[in-house]
Amino acid sequence: MNSFDICNLGLWLGDGADNAMARRIFDAISNGVTISDARLPGAPLIYVNPAFERMTGYCGEEVVGLSCRFLQGTDRDQPGIRLIRTAISEAREERALLRNYRKDGTLFWNELYLSPIFDAAGTLTYFVGIQNDVTAETHAKMQLSDERERLHAAAECSMDCLYICEAVRNEKREITDFTIAYLNSNVEKMVSLPMSTLLGARMCEVLPVIRKLGLFDLYKRVVLTGEPLVHELAIDDKDVRSSWIRVQAVKLKDGVVITAADITLRKRVEERTIFNAEHDPLTALPNRSTLRDRIDQGVLWAKRHHEMVGVFVIDLDGFKAINDTLGHAAGDETLITVAGRLSNCMREADSVIRIGGDEFVVVLPHLRRESDAKMLASRIRDALRLPMKIAGRSVSVTASIGIAIYPDSAITTDELLSHADTAMYSAKRGGKNQYELYTLPVTSS
Numbered sequence: 485m486n487s488f489d490i491c492n493l494g495l496w497l498g499d500g501a502d503n504a505m506a507r508r509i510f511d512a513i514s515n516g517v518t519i520s521d522a523r524l525p526g527a528p529l530i531y532v533n534p535a536f537e538r539m540t541g542y543c544g545e546e547v548v549g550l551s552c553r554f555l556q557g558t559d560r561d562q563p564g565i566r567l568i569r570t571a572i573s574e575a576r577e578e579r580a581l582l583r584n585y586r587k588d589g590t591l592f593w594n595e596l597y598l599s600p601i602f603d604a605a606g607t608l609t610y611f612v613g614i615q616n617d618v619t620a621e622t623h624a625k626m627q628l629s630d631e632r633e634r635l636h637a638a639a640e641c642s643m644d645c646l647y648i649c650e651a652v653r654n655e656k657r658e659i660t661d662f663t664i665a666y667l668n669s670n671v672e673k674m675v676s677l678p679m680s681t682l683l684g685a686r687m688c689e690v691l692p693v694i695r696k697l698g699l700f701d702l703y704k705r706v707v708l709t710g711e712p713l714v715h716e717l718a719i720d721d722k723d724v725r726s727s728w729i730r731v732q733a734v735k736l737k738d739g740v741v742i743t744a745a746d747i748t749l750r751k752r753v754e755e756r757t758i759f760n761a762e763h764d765p766l767t768a769l770p771n772r773s774t775l776r777d778r779i780d781q782g783v784l785w786a787k788r789h790h791e792m793v794g795v796f797v798i799d800l801d802g803f804k805a806i807n808d809t810l811g812h813a814a815g816d817e818t819l820i821t822v823a824g825r826l827s828n829c830m831r832e833a834d835s836v837i838r839i840g841g842d843e844f845v846v847v848l849p850h851l852r853r854e855s856d857a858k859m860l861a862s863r864i865r866d867a868l869r870l871p872m873k874i875a876g877r878s879v880s881v882t883a884s885i886g887i888a889i890y891p892d893s894a895i896t897t898d899e900l901l902s903h904a905d906t907a908m909y910s911a912k913r914g915g916k917n918q919y920e921l922y923t924l925p926v927t928s929s
Contacts (some may be wrong), residue, residue, distance in 0.1 A: 516540070518552060522600065526551045527572065530610075539594075539617050555584040555594070555871030559692065568598055575600045575608045577750060581622065587603040588822040593622035599750050603621045604760045621668065644746060645669040649687055651707055657702045662687040662739065674746055677724050687703045693721040699731065703740050706733045716747065727751070731755030764838040766816055767823035771838060775845060780837045782849035783890055793890040794848035794857040797904040798826070798864070801882040801916040803842040805873070821874070822881065825867045829860065845901070852891060852919070861885050861919035869917065882917035884908050893922045 505571065510517050516536030520527040528551060532544045539612040540547075540555065547554070552713060556565065564580035571578030577599045584594045595618045645796050649662035671817040672679055677690060687694055694700050706713050720727070728751040733740045764771045770778070782793040800822065807815040826836045826844060835847040846864075851857060864885065871878045886908025894900040907922035913918065 502864055513614075516594075516613075516617075518611070518613040518615065520552070520611040522572075522575075522611050522691065525900060527611055536615055539586075539592070539615060540584070542839075543579060556582065557585045564596070568596065571598055571822040572611065579745065579779065581618070591619075592617055592621045595747075599753075601753065602757060604757060606757075606761075607770075609805060633767050643755075645742075645743040647671065647687075647744075648739065649703070649738075649742060651704075653738075659707060661689070661700075662703060664690075666738070672853065674724060674729070674744060679928050683866055693719065693724060696721075706740050707738065712737050713885075719753075767820055767838050769823050769827070769836055769838045769844075772840065774835075775901075776897055777837060777846075778837065778847045781901060782847055782895065783900075785849055786890055787852075790829055792851035792854070792857075792892070793900070794846075794851050795847070795888050795890075795894075795900040795904045796844075796845065796846035796857075796861065797886045797901070797908040798844040798883050798920075799908055799912065800842040801884055801912070803881060806879060806881070810877065810879070814879075817874050818879060818881065821872050822868060825870075829863050829867055840911050845904075851889070854892065857889060858891050858919070858921065861887060865917065865919060884912040884916050884918035887919060887921045889921070893924055 498873050504576045508534050508884045510519075510531070513533060514535055516531040517531075518529055518536055521530050528549050529547050530549075531645075532542075537543050542894045556562070562583055565580040567578050567580040568582075577597070579597045580596065582594045582596055584592055586592060587594055595616040597614040597616075599612050599614075601612060603609050611914040622776040637748060646666075647664055648666035651659045652663055652666050664685055664687055666678060667682055671682065672705055675691070680826065682690055694703075697719065699715075702713055702715060705711070712735075714732065715732075716728065716730045718728055727748040728746070728928070729744050730747045731742060731744045733742045735741075759911070762770060763773050765833055777791065779795060785791065786793045803815065803818070806818055819838075822842075822844075823836065823838065826846065830846070831848075831850075833849055837845045837847065839845055847861075848857060865883060869880060869882045871880050873879075885904065886909060888894045888900045888903035890900055894903045903922040907920045909922040913916050
């Protein structure tokens with residue numbers, strides 16, 4: 485696997501994660517990890533970690549290039565396989581319980597969590613599989629009563645943690661809490677409290693976060709309506725080790741069966757992918773893809789509340805000379821410094837957007853006076869022309885700023901951008917290091 489691939493799969497580590505770091509992390513995970521190339525026919529394996537090798541008895545050299553289907557032998561018509569096939573065809577995540585066979589032919593039960601990985605352009609590139617040997621737990625579940633067997637069937641496609649909770653009712657038959665009647669050992673991976681504390685306890689008493697996040701009301705509705713629940717939510721609580729979880733709940737007599745999975749990794753990958761698609765990689769400012777939406781939203785609000793929207797087009801004066809004399813690295817450092825100074829001039833509702841090269845757009849919603857836009861333009865001009873320390877040298881840049889204001893000088897988003905651009909070029913022709921407000925030409929009567 486080349487370093488580009490590893491870094492793509494390690495986006496969740498943050499910028500700067502290299503191939504060796506990503507491989508060490510995957511190698512250290514206690515569950516089996518497989519990575520398949522979704523761009524090739526049959527999505528062949530391109531990486532397996534040591535835990536997978538220990539689980540299956542196969543070494544990486546034997547399985548790289550193969551499809552994971554070799555683990556099922558001839559036993560391929562099982563519910564879990566059908567779930568995985570559908571998930572692959574739909575490029576979505578899935579969790580399924582599979583009957584697999586080790587290299588020596590012995591059966592083991594594998595809980596597979598399959599997750600697709602997309603590049604910044606939204607193209608499916610890889611599938612990551614997290615493999616968990618649940619043979620002992622599965623055999624135990626197969627010996628449960630009919631009611632527990634139904635629970636097992638539901639749990640085959642569920643998440644890591646499993647709870648059976650019975651409703652606690654008051655004298656008016658209202659549900660006031662749930663008693664935890666059963667939970668599996670995976671709960672302790674997600675919840676910091678020991679099983680001995682949780683089992684038999686009132687759920688909301690030992691885990692107050694259940695009420696705080698609204699989960700109690702959701703679980704209660706499952707009991708009252710019989711409608712199942714699937715819900716993803718962010719968590720920030722000392723008793724929960726996950727940042728994001730996905731819960732499922734179904735009614736069971738006068739209670740609920742709850743399964744919960746840690747989806748933090750998937751959410752981090754999704755958030756990073758979305759951030760990269762909407763932000764400039766150099767300055768971390770919003771990029772051109774967000775520009776029209778920011779202006780459209782500002783105009784929509786202004787129409788409703790009789791306010792104004794300002795749009796600035798800002799072009800640095802003489803930036804090319806910095807690139808030519810100090811090099812592109814110094815030019816990049818200059819752009820980063822400029823982005824920071826622009827951001828420091830803004831209100832919380834304002835947007836600074838880099839649209840390419842040394843050109844920026846500022847969107848100012850909630851304007852009440854034209855003079856406020858001029859005041860901000862003056863502040864930007866003064867902030868940018870202060871000397872910067874770039875590549876060990878003192879560098880000064882200035883900016884030409886064009887301003888268009890809704891509804892005085894433009895009505896549509898296209899007009900605002902076009903008129904601000906026209907005003908910017910006029911400011912540049914007029915001597916640079918200044919701002920100019922676009923005004924509509926006076927028509928003769």
